[in-house]
Amino acid sequence: MSAIEIRDLSKSFGPVRAVDGVSFTVDAGTITGYLGPNGAGKTTTLRSLLGLVTADSGSALVNGRRYVELDHPLSEVGAVLEATNFHPGRTAYDHLRVICTAASLPVARAREALERVGLADVSGKRVLGFSMGMRQRLALATALIGEPRVYILDEPANGLDPAGIQWLRGFMRFLAHDQGAAVLVSSHVLAEVEQTVDNVVIIARGRLVRQGSLADLVSNGGAPVIRVRTAKPGELAPALERQGGEVELADGVLRVRNLGVEAIGTIALEHHVVLTEMTEERGDLQRVFLELTGEGEP
Structure with missing residues (x-):
């Protein structure tokens, strides 16, 4: 069983067919780049995986189950969809502490996650004063908090400077290749994707147009x-x-x-x-x- 399974997924918003019969899998220990032009259906697919969108047909499964069926979702799936859903008055540490409490996780993980993403020095700073790159790192820390083995990342490099992008590349490789996690990442930075991922899934106008290993795709x-x-x-x-x-x-x-x-x-x-x-x-x-x-x- 693959860590992530998308099977014949379809979703329409009114007359617009956002996703049309898309199928692909992501295995443990691999990084899969999910690519497509703006409006191709990438975010709709990822939101379906996280139970934020109800598909018209097909399925989007994590470890063989729908997200809403997971007993401890933060311990199975770490997600970064956007870096703006933080309370501006909370500090980085308080944001993660609240997440830990809500998910019945050890509060000590808050500081551990901040260390891992390079935010330990600003843990007491309010999110209101964070740059976009710092917010992205905090979103990644939130994804790490439950120590999951599946990661769903939508444009995680947004707002990161070149050093931050290089760090993110190594971080995703560590999660997948060293810790055995399954990483599904959507990105518009093709040159960066080419240096990072193992496999590629490309969609256009809601439909799958190609999938396979990166090496085969560019050979x-x-x-x-x-x-x-x-x-x-x-x-x-x-x-x-x-x-x-x-x-x-x-x-x-x-x-x-x-x-x-x-x-x-x-x-x-x-x-x-x-x-x-x-x-x-x-x-x-x-x-x-x-x-x-x-x-x-x-």
Whole structure:
């Protein structure tokens, strides 16, 4: 059983179909990036998981149960949906202390959580004076308070500076890879997602368009592409094709599949063709995202 299971989930708001038959899973010990353009249905999916939205059909389960069926939800699921739902007059410590009391958790966890997210020095400061980045860290501390093994994070990097984003990246890896938690994270920062997640789920207009491991998604369809420049592309291309290469020629540049760098170099040498460039192209998440959704960044 997967830690998070979304099965044929659908939800409409009036005439708008926000989520349309979406299915995917998140396993323990992995980080899954949930991506899509603005309005694609990401937040509706996450809110359905947390029982804040009632789906029209399908299911959204945590550890095999709906959120409302969990006996001790804060000890099973940690969530960050927005960093604005704090009482401005409370201190960071008092906010977490109230959460601990309400959930029958040891109050000592309040200070432990503040330590873990780097807010120990401002634990006595009122939230009213917090920056957006500090509020994000406090939201993460709230998610940690029950020491759950499932995390649902909606745009957790909002408001964080570059150092904070780097810290968040390492923090999510620690939760998943070191502690075995399942982490589902929605983000619009594609470059950061690409450095953090193990798997990717992409939706557009409420529908699933692709899911799989990040490595497979950005691997150019499974075959590396070698970019080759030479003064004689018209001579080299047919030689490469005779050896099983798939060759595209555009603007004097060859893009070659099914042959490695060493094989291309050997063929060029045999045909007395001088190469001025030979590099392996890496796929990137942004390119794949734009191709799949036909829209801007999520």
